[in-house]
Amino acid sequence: MTTNVLLTADAHRDLRIRTTRGEALGDAVMSAIVVPDEFRRAQGQYPILFRRDFDRDEFNALAMFGFENGENLFLEGDRWDANYLPLSVDIQPFLIGGSPDDDAPKQVLVDMASPRIAEGEEGMRAFDDFDRPTPYLEAMVEKLGALDEGYRASRAFYAALDRYDLLEPLSLEITMDNGSINRLVGFHIIDEAKLQALDGAVIGELHAAGHLMPIFMALASIGRIGELVQRKNRRMRHG
Template sequence: MSQHTILTPDAHRDLRVHSGHGETYGDGVMCCVTVPDEFRRVQNEYPILFRLNPDRDSFAALAMFGFENGENLFLDDGCWDARYRPLAMTIQPFLIGRPSPESRERHVHVDMASPRIGADGDLAVFDADGKPTSYLERVSEQLGQLDRGYQGSDAFFAALRRHDLIEPLAVEIPLVDGSVNRLVGFHAINEDRLRELDSAALAELHGEGHLMPVFMALASLSNLDALIRRKNRRISDG
């Protein structure tokens, strides 16, 4: 269970974080949240899919690491086998918090229940004088990037809905052991509908800054085949 608290030098002077990779540190997940501002970097490595939260009638973008809960096919003997890790993974165990949902104030919070926290962690958060280390400064900048991306996500998904560019996606995954996995409950860009948009609609998307993320999300789908190959190698290797 998470245990979020505001990060302060007085309370967390000796806090240390593990920089390694692996299920031990909470990396055993099939996906993480990403944001349109990050799509260009994410699409080089991972499929980008969308998931609808029916209770809030809102979409979230996800960078996919596997096909089953708890499966991260990019983990390999303590290494993350990709040129880029999404911000939502890189900033852990930190997050942005607000005093209240309506507040515009932002504070750096830390999840004290995170497995990345430990006395033998290799990264210090504050120095001996209680000042942020270069590590914390870097994380703070990444938190800011992610928070700004969150703020722009609603407009992005509103534009996709306005132009009917989101469609449900069902993927069948043929595996070397003869079984077939199915990836369901996700959405993706409707390429045919995108091709049908007239110049005015494309200009609107471009003017609002949404066209590039749309193309990046669409291009990322080519990574599904690579992810399937990772899955089959994992099965073959036992």
């Protein structure tokens, strides 16, 4: 039985959402999907890696928060220690109804099984006393729209990466201060050598299509892996 239901004022006039952060609220995750439109904001905080979704036979980009399932090194109690929160995390427990490949108007759904669904007077209201969307809900709807638009636009981005074979597999083994080993396998990164070898016409094409900036942002984000290692070492030292 699905717990994703259409959001309406009639059915959800008393709905409240927990907006704090925490493991119990579903934030203990290793990564989250980001769309190319987000890369510029996300790369200042997180490594951006690519992974193939074999069910859909396509790549997604992921903002990395840790090295193993359930590990979020940015989560400190009820605080997310970063200046930018990926849209796919920020919009929860809301989601977009309909197929991402469908250009028809989208609907706003809410996951009623989410731990973010609050009780009593806790949390942010979705609708006011007059059944109008609150500023909080309006902001969530805007973010849902941005995520949907970014996802649909990303198809051309990944087609360009595939056309010029610009993704290469990443296999990374990192030794922590205590001697333990962490691995990142099954991911891809931008192949910098192949990017540099592209001729001016292709670079111009990528730039004109708006693909060059997210490519550079994904490349720049790789430096954040070192910062993620530092977070892991601090977490292991202090428990």
